Structure formats: C-alpha cells, structure tokens
Amino acid sequence: MSIKKRLIASNVAMIVFPIVLFLLLELVIATLIFSGMNGTPVKKDSQWFMSLRFIGLLFILILTNGILTYMVSKTILKPIRILTKAAEEISNGNLDHEIVSVNKDELGKLSETFESMRLQLKKAREERDLYENNRKEFVASISHDLKTPLTSIKGYINGVLDGIPDNPKTKQMYLKTAYQKAEDMDHLINELFLYSKLDFEQFSFQFEPVSLDNFLADYLQELQYDPYFKDVEFTFQSETSENNSVMADRLSLGRIIDNILQNSLKYSDKKERKISVYLQYESDTVLVKIEDNGKGIPKESLPRIFESFYRADPSRNKATGGSGLGLAIVKKLVEGHGGDIWAESEEGKGTSIYFTLKKRKEGNSNAKRINH
Structure with a gap:
C-alpha cells in the first residue's frame, strides 16, 4: 500500500x-x-x-x-x-x-533505488581499483620491456667502444645484436603507439568489401614462404555461401590474423606444429576460428589473455617474450570492426581463438573511412 x-x-x-x-x-x-x-x-x-x-x-x-x-x-x-x-x-x-526493503510503497522504491546506486558505486570503485592496478602493471611492464633491450644495447656498444671484440667478426656480431635489440624496441614502441590510438579511439579504419574466403586463402598461401612459419602445417576450411564478403580494413584484418598466428606459435610445444583456420557463415556475421595444437592455456589465465601486457606464461625469456600487446591489439581491432572475440583452450591439446566480422549488406559496396 x-x-x-x-x-x-x-x-x-x-x-x-x-x-x-x-x-x-x-x-x-x-x-x-x-x-x-x-x-x-x-x-x-x-x-x-x-x-x-x-x-x-x-x-x-x-x-x-x-x-x-x-x-x-x-x-x-x-x-x-x-x-x-x-x-x-x-x-x-x-x-x-546491503539495503533490504520489505515495503512496497514509495519508500520501498526509494530503498531499491538506493540499493541500485550502492551497487553501481561499488562496481565503479572495483573498476577504478582494477584500472589503477592495470595502470601500475602497464607502467611496470613498459619500463621492464624497454629497459631490458636498452640495457643490452648499451652493453654491446660499450663493449665495442672498450675494444672487447678482438676481431672484425666478433665486432660485427656485437653490432648486429645491438641493432636487433633496437629493432625489438622499435617494434614495442610501434605496438604501444598502435594500442594507444586504439584505446583512445583515434585509429582510422578504411572499411571496404573483402571476400574473407579469398583473403584468408591468399594470406595462408603467402605464409608458406615466410621462414617464421616454414615448419607449420596449415589447414583451411570454409563453408560455401553466396554472400561471403565482410566490411573490413584489409591492413587491420591482416594484423589480426598475424598476431593470432604468432601468439599460437609462441606457445607451441609440439614437434609438428599445426594451425587450422575455419570459416562459418551465419545470418549477419562470419565466424572465424583459428585453432592450434600448442600446450594450451590454464583456465585461470584464459579470461585475461586479451588484456594488455598479460602473459599466460609469466617468464620473459626469448621463447615466450614479445610485447604482451598482441592479443590486446587484436581485441581492439576486432571490436573496431563491430565484432566479438573469445578463446577456448584445453591444456596439452591446444587453443582456439574465435572472432566475428559483420557481413557486407547488399548494396553497401562503397569504402568508408571511420575514425575509431
């Protein structure tokens, strides 16, 4: 009442x-x-x-x-x-x-509103704390990942300046190693720059109709000549569909595929490395599945693999290194296309990355430039 x-x-x-x-x-x-x-x-x-x-x-x-x-x-x-x-x-x-209301009157509704406000405030505080922790982890990771190659560069150059290499071949090796470390730093800075633009929605997508079937077939064909993927057995399967075009940015789409594949190989522990790509056409979207036969991802780590600087393998050695931004960038790029991305994994058997892209609507064939 x-x-x-x-x-x-x-x-x-x-x-x-x-x-x-x-x-x-x-x-x-x-x-x-x-x-x-x-x-x-x-x-x-x-x-x-x-x-x-x-x-x-x-x-x-x-x-x-x-x-x-x-x-x-x-x-x-x-x-x-x-x-x-x-x-x-x-x-x-x-x-x-907690605010528990037993009345069904105006004060009861006020209590429910008050409880809803409390929950929203609690959620906002939890998100703020999570953001603050991520920010601290982000700064620490950047500092570590930039300082490590910089320290190596300084060490090799100082070695050359001090005359430690006693022959031209050793000196050349020192300089090549320093140059490679500088390349690693440059790659990390480019990844940071791209992630920052995506995070602040300042990245420009050049959308155009793309036949995803042909795009992936050609892309995987080219990878056969890439030394990094020379020992990988690729499999590509696609459902037949009258409309197999999506609205996508070709460069971003290539980066999405490349980052996922590199991440798959980074954590591969099998002698025979296999990667399978599947296309499934749905009513308004196209589902892409990229499956590997690697060592898999622990259940507790799976929900976090798309976070910036998160590594399922905490070690930072040469085998499992990288910027830690690869899948975080993939997530931003997929979302910039209006799609979704998620992962499934079983330890010892492998990992599957899924993402969706929107189909091109009939009559929508003009390329569009969108700032995201």
Missing part, C-alpha cells in the same frame, strides 16, 4: 474507530448504571453517566490516535532510519552495507 493510501486509511480509522468504540463504551456504561438503579436513575446518576461518557470519549480518542499514529509512523520512519544508516555507511566508504 502506498503512503498516500496509508495516510488516508489512517485518517478514516481515526474517525470510525473512536465512534464505534465510544458507542460500545456508552452502551456498557449505560447498561451498568441503569441496571444498578433498577431503570430509575436520579439526577446525580445522570451527571455521573455524563462524566464517564466524557472521560471514556477522551480516553478512546487518545488511545486510537496514539495507536494509529504509532503504526503509521513506524512504517514510514523505519525505512527512513535504514536509509539514513545506509547513507552514513556509504559516506564512510563502506559500500558493502
């Missing part, structure tokens, strides 16, 4: 209850007095009867008004006290204080 209806009912009860009780009281008093006087009251008895009537009426008014006022105020003041306590807890930084 709403507060308005409750107050109206209370006011009506404050009129009806006293009248009913007064009539009953008057009947009882009259019965007692008249029965005691054998039905022939005298003047003194009539005065006594009027006095009892007045006292009884006053008592009934005080009693009924007191009880009704207490009952109504209790249903209003109790939720207010709960909300006041909750507001104090929130002002003191305690967002775990």
Whole structure:
C-alpha cells in the first residue's frame, strides 16, 4: 500500500474507530448504571453517566490516535532510519552495507533505488581499483620491456667502444645484436603507439568489401614462404555461401590474423606444429576460428589473455617474450570492426581463438573511412 493510501486509511480509522468504540463504551456504561438503579436513575446518576461518557470519549480518542499514529509512523520512519544508516555507511566508504526493503510503497522504491546506486558505486570503485592496478602493471611492464633491450644495447656498444671484440667478426656480431635489440624496441614502441590510438579511439579504419574466403586463402598461401612459419602445417576450411564478403580494413584484418598466428606459435610445444583456420557463415556475421595444437592455456589465465601486457606464461625469456600487446591489439581491432572475440583452450591439446566480422549488406559496396 502506498503512503498516500496509508495516510488516508489512517485518517478514516481515526474517525470510525473512536465512534464505534465510544458507542460500545456508552452502551456498557449505560447498561451498568441503569441496571444498578433498577431503570430509575436520579439526577446525580445522570451527571455521573455524563462524566464517564466524557472521560471514556477522551480516553478512546487518545488511545486510537496514539495507536494509529504509532503504526503509521513506524512504517514510514523505519525505512527512513535504514536509509539514513545506509547513507552514513556509504559516506564512510563502506559500500558493502546491503539495503533490504520489505515495503512496497514509495519508500520501498526509494530503498531499491538506493540499493541500485550502492551497487553501481561499488562496481565503479572495483573498476577504478582494477584500472589503477592495470595502470601500475602497464607502467611496470613498459619500463621492464624497454629497459631490458636498452640495457643490452648499451652493453654491446660499450663493449665495442672498450675494444672487447678482438676481431672484425666478433665486432660485427656485437653490432648486429645491438641493432636487433633496437629493432625489438622499435617494434614495442610501434605496438604501444598502435594500442594507444586504439584505446583512445583515434585509429582510422578504411572499411571496404573483402571476400574473407579469398583473403584468408591468399594470406595462408603467402605464409608458406615466410621462414617464421616454414615448419607449420596449415589447414583451411570454409563453408560455401553466396554472400561471403565482410566490411573490413584489409591492413587491420591482416594484423589480426598475424598476431593470432604468432601468439599460437609462441606457445607451441609440439614437434609438428599445426594451425587450422575455419570459416562459418551465419545470418549477419562470419565466424572465424583459428585453432592450434600448442600446450594450451590454464583456465585461470584464459579470461585475461586479451588484456594488455598479460602473459599466460609469466617468464620473459626469448621463447615466450614479445610485447604482451598482441592479443590486446587484436581485441581492439576486432571490436573496431563491430565484432566479438573469445578463446577456448584445453591444456596439452591446444587453443582456439574465435572472432566475428559483420557481413557486407547488399548494396553497401562503397569504402568508408571511420575514425575509431
């Protein structure tokens, strides 16, 4: 019952209850007095009867008004006290204080709104704490990943300046190693720059119709001549579809595939390395699945592999190194295409990366440049 209806009912009860009780009281008093006087009251008895009537009426008014006022105020003041306590807890930084409302009136709705606000504040604080922790981890990772090759470069160059290489071949090896470390730094800086543009939605996509079937077939064909993938057995399967075109940025699409494949090989532990690519056409999207036969990803690490600087393998050696931004960039690029990305994995058997792209709608064949 709403507060308005409750107050109206209370006011009506404050009129009806006293009248009913007064009539009953008057009947009882009259019965007692008249029965005691054998039905022939005298003047003194009539005065006594009027006095009892007045006292009884006053008592009934005080009693009924007191009880009704207490009952109504209790249903209003109790939720207010709960909300006041909750507001104090929130002002003191305690967002775990739950607000339970049993009323179905305006105060009940206010309590539900207050509880919803508390949950939103709690979620915002958790996201802020997570962001702050990620920021600290991000800065620490950048510092480490930039300092490591820089220290190596300085060491090799100082070695050359100090004349440690005693022959031209060793000196050449020192300089080539320093140059390779500089290349690694340059790659990391480019990855950071790209990730920053994607994160701040300042990256420009050049969307155009792309036949995903042909694009992937040609892309995997070219990888057969890449020394990095020379020992990899590729398999490509695609469903037949009349409309197999998607709206995509070719360069970004190539980077998505390349980053996923490189990440697959980085954690491969099999002598015969295999990667399978599948295309599945749905009503409005195309599903791409890239499956490897690597060592897989632990369950606790799987939800975090698309975070920046997260490595399922915490070691930072040459085999499992990299910028730690590869899959984070992939996620940003896929989302920039309006698609979704996720992963499934089983330790010891391999990992599958899935992502979707939107199909090109009929008549939508013009290339578009979109800043994201």
